[in-house]
Amino acid sequence: MEKAPLQIKEQQAIAPYAYTQAGGVADYLAIPQTLTELTDLLAWAKDQDLPVHIFGRLSNLVVRSGGLRGLVILTTDLKDIRQDGLKLTAQAGCDIIWLAAVAQEKGLAGLEWSAGIPGTVGGAVFMNAGAYGGQADMVVTEVKAVMPDLTLQTFAQDDLAFAYRHSVFQDNGGVIVEVTFALTEGNQADIRAKMDEINYARANKQPLSWPSNGSVFKRPTGHFAGKLIMDAGLQGTRVGGVEVSKKHAGFMVNLAQGTGNDYEDLIHLVQEKVFEAYQVExxxxVRILGDR
Incomplete structure (x- = not known):
């Protein structure tokens, strides 16, 4: 095998990087400092015929205890931001919370909904993240991505195939490297007040003091997942070290060194019990990846 680039670490535990604080070992893991390094890593993995997994903060993800084969790339050091009038362009590893704060400082409105989302710009686009009445597809106008053939491709808004918690990048293998957001002129104080209101609501409703992967289930048609789980009496249900939060039934929290397998098993248990009670699937x- 061709010698790996210097920044690659072998047999690296994933848990320390994950919001769940769970997950097995990656064969290889790297955190590129530049877009050139990222492309070089992708080229190396392609040459070695290795699968590649691209993550930001691993905040909407369960990695099973058996870990991930191939190369894991974390984009968290790719976080530059630039402004062009009412547009902000951010690299994929930029925290969406930080981007919202920068927008507020510049008097740009449209990202308030993301003020408390613990993920990156790339992850927010990949999953079409949303909260509190806002969503990525409402403000994203252009995305640049490195495609499987290692070419850099630009996607206009109409090319992104946004849907509920979905984007084209879940299907085409593209690695998001840069995102442009079209915002509107706003008042700094009003924007800050809205962000504070959202963060206050989060702190009151969500179990932010424990490791978790955020909202576990998509919203089923005609229902709210958290309410179904609560009504089924599942709050406090535990598998290993992972528990259905007593504060918000839509969350699962890592209370005692829970594993990726604990998360997955608890997800399946909740699905089974809710379907038994209400015939709702x-x-x-969250994405569930890796080996058992």
Whole structure:
């Protein structure tokens, strides 16, 4: 095998990087500092015929205890932001919370909904993240991505195939590297007040003091996942170290060194019990990856 680039670490635990604080070992893991390094890593993995997994903060993800084969790339050091009038362009690893704060400082409105989302710009676009009445597809106008053939391709808004918790990048293998957001002129104080209101609501409703992967299930048609789980009496249900939050039934929290397998098993248990009670199928919003 051709020698790996210097920044690659072998047999690296994923848990320390994940919001769940769970997950097995990656064969290889790298955190590129530049877009050139990212492309070089992709080229190396392609040459070695290795699968590649691209993550930001791993905040909407369960990695099974058996870990991930191939190369894991974390984009978190790719976080530059630039402004062009009412537009902000951010690299994929930029925290969406930080981008919202920058927008507020510049008097740009449209990202208030993302003020408390613990993920990156790339992840927000990949999953078409949303909260509190806002969503990525409402403000994203252009995305640049490195495609499987290693070419850099620009996607206009109409090319992104946005849907509920979906984008074209879940289907085409493209690696998001840069995103442009079209915002509107606003008042700094009003924007800050809205962000504070959202963060206050989060702190009151969500179990932010424990590791979790955010809202676990997509919203089923005609229902709310959290209410179904609560009404089924599942709050406090536990598998290993992972529990259905007593504060918000839509969350699962890592209370005692829970594993990726604990998360997955608890997800399946909740799906089974909710279907038994209400004949509603809960579909995970979080991605579940890796070997058991």
């Amino acid at each position: 809960l579909e995970p919003e």
